[in-house]
Amino acid sequence: xxxxxxxxxxxxxxxxxxxxxxxxxxxxxxxxxxxxxxxxxxxxxxxxxxxxxxxxxxxxxxxxxxxxxxxxxxxxxxxxxxxxxxxxxxxxxxxxxxxxxxxxxxxxxxxxxxxxxxxxxxxxxxxxxxxxxxxxxxxxxxxxxxxxxxxxxxxxxxxxxxxxxxxx
Amino acid sequence: xxxxxxxxxxxxxxxxxxxxxxxxxxxxxxxxxxxxxxxxxxxxxxxxxxxxxxxxxxxxxxxxxxxxxxxxxxxxxxxxxxxxxxxxxxxxxxxxxxxxxxxxxxxxxxxxxxxxxxxxxxxxxxxxxxxxxxxxxxxxxxxxxxxxxxxxxxxxxxxxxxxxxxxx
DNA sequence: CGCTCACTTCACAAATTTGTGAAGTTAAGG
DNA sequence: CCTTAACTTCACAAATTTGTGAAGTGAGCG
Numbered sequence: 384x385x386x387x388x389x390x391x392x393x394x395x396x397x398x399x400x401x402x403x404x405x406x407x408x409x410x411x412x413x414x415x416x417x418x419x420x421x422x423x424x425x426x427x428x429x430x431x432x433x434x435x436x437x438x439x440x441x442x443x444x445x446x447x448x449x450x451x452x453x454x455x456x457x458x459x460x461x462x463x464x465x466x467x468x469x470x471x472x473x474x475x476x477x478x479x480x481x482x483x484x485x486x487x488x489x490x491x492x493x494x495x496x497x498x499x500x501x502x503x504x505x506x507x508x509x510x511x512x513x514x515x516x517x518x519x520x521x522x523x524x525x526x527x528x529x530x531x532x533x534x535x536x537x538x539x540x541x542x543x544x545x546x547x548x549x550x551x
Numbered sequence: 552x553x554x555x556x557x558x559x560x561x562x563x564x565x566x567x568x569x570x571x572x573x574x575x576x577x578x579x580x581x582x583x584x585x586x587x588x589x590x591x592x593x594x595x596x597x598x599x600x601x602x603x604x605x606x607x608x609x610x611x612x613x614x615x616x617x618x619x620x621x622x623x624x625x626x627x628x629x630x631x632x633x634x635x636x637x638x639x640x641x642x643x644x645x646x647x648x649x650x651x652x653x654x655x656x657x658x659x660x661x662x663x664x665x666x667x668x669x670x671x672x673x674x675x676x677x678x679x680x681x682x683x684x685x686x687x688x689x690x691x692x693x694x695x696x697x698x699x700x701x702x703x704x705x706x707x708x709x710x711x712x713x714x715x716x717x718x719x
Numbered sequence: 720c721g722c723t724c725a726c727t728t729c730a731c732a733a734a735t736t737t738g739t740g741a742a743g744t745t746a747a748g749g
Numbered sequence: 750c751c752t753t754a755a756c757t758t759c760a761c762a763a764a765t766t767t768g769t770g771a772a773g774t775g776a777g778c779g
Binding site: 720721722723724725726727728729730731732733734735736737738739740741742743744745746747748749 | 750751752753754755756757758759760761762763764765766767768769770771772773774775776777778779
């Protein structure tokens with residue numbers, strides 16, 4: 384393996400390259416609909432040494448104002464992707480990734496499905512089960528109900544696979 | 552059952568109520584990150600009698616310009632949620648929902664996961680497998696690989712369940 | 720107790736996104 | 750072929766979203 388890819392020779396981090404990764408992944412998340420600053424903060428945490436950073440560190444690394452960090456963190460904690468912790472003996476907060484990272488994120492998605500299903504069930508009633516539109520909408524509602532059942536099962540399989548890999 | 556809910560007495564559609572449903576569901580989709588006009592057009596098609604409408608019908612029902620319809624349809628066809636068909640003998644296009652509606656939509660989501668995984672794999676190499684950050688990112692990549700395997704299986708189960716319900 | 724530091728909130732300016740009208744393109748129909 | 754209808758593209762205006770600086774809040778330290 385050469386040093387044109389992978390970890391740099393010295394074993395240290397190449398901040399420039401890490402930043403490119405952060406911005407690249409944040410870009411993907413933003414494309415998928417997540418707020419831009421929230422995406423950047425999340426990506427920065429993901430690429431951070433310990434999976435946690437302080438507000439000041441985020442502000443400096445991403446070149447954004449403390450206010451922007453605050454806004455992003457508000458969103459990320461709201462959707463349970465990040466946890467806040469006071470750094471003992473200081474007046475600094477640390478923002479941490481959840482360890483069961485994607486578990487949390489998907490749990491949140493689930494909430495969306497609940498709302499969608501509810502609206503669709505109402506719509507299906509409105510149109511009536513004897514109409515094509517009513518049936519179409521009812522089927523959509525059933526699909527989202529189905530997915531809601533499936534996701535926890537899927538996450539359980541992930542947890543199991545993860546545990547297996549860890550003990551190898 | 553009373554007429555305060557469900558299909559109206561006459562058996563016909565209540566355009567006012569249908570419109571409320573359309574806007575309500577479109578709102579949910581928009582909240583989840585989909586373009587607003589695309590959401591509205593999609594919802595209108597979902598609630599339409601035959602699962603298809605012409606550009607003019609969409610334009611009138613949603614009170615938007617033909618240009619807006621055009622833009623929304625461009626997006627929806629791009630992501631395979633809607634199909635375009637020329638209405639024979641006229642110069643009108645009809646826009647149709649795919650019959651395997653959510654099947655298509657989820658297939659598209661899959662594409663996103665492919666890209667995310669690729670970026671993460673690169674990031675993991677960059678940080679190195681001997682670092683916490685590298686391992687964290689590698690695990691994320693593995694998670695998305697896992698989900699990519701799971702989704703087709705899940706959709707297959709949905710197809711099967713659907714088929715079972717239909718023949719009952 | 721009062722100062723200071725770390726973060727948050729707020730009002731606003733900048734940037735981006737969105738939808739429109741108007742002009743352009745294509746194809747059906749005479 | 751010329752007209753016209755149906756849709757698309759484009760440039761721009763409007764609306765929305767986003768991020769900032771400045772003021773505010775409150776916890777820790779002296």
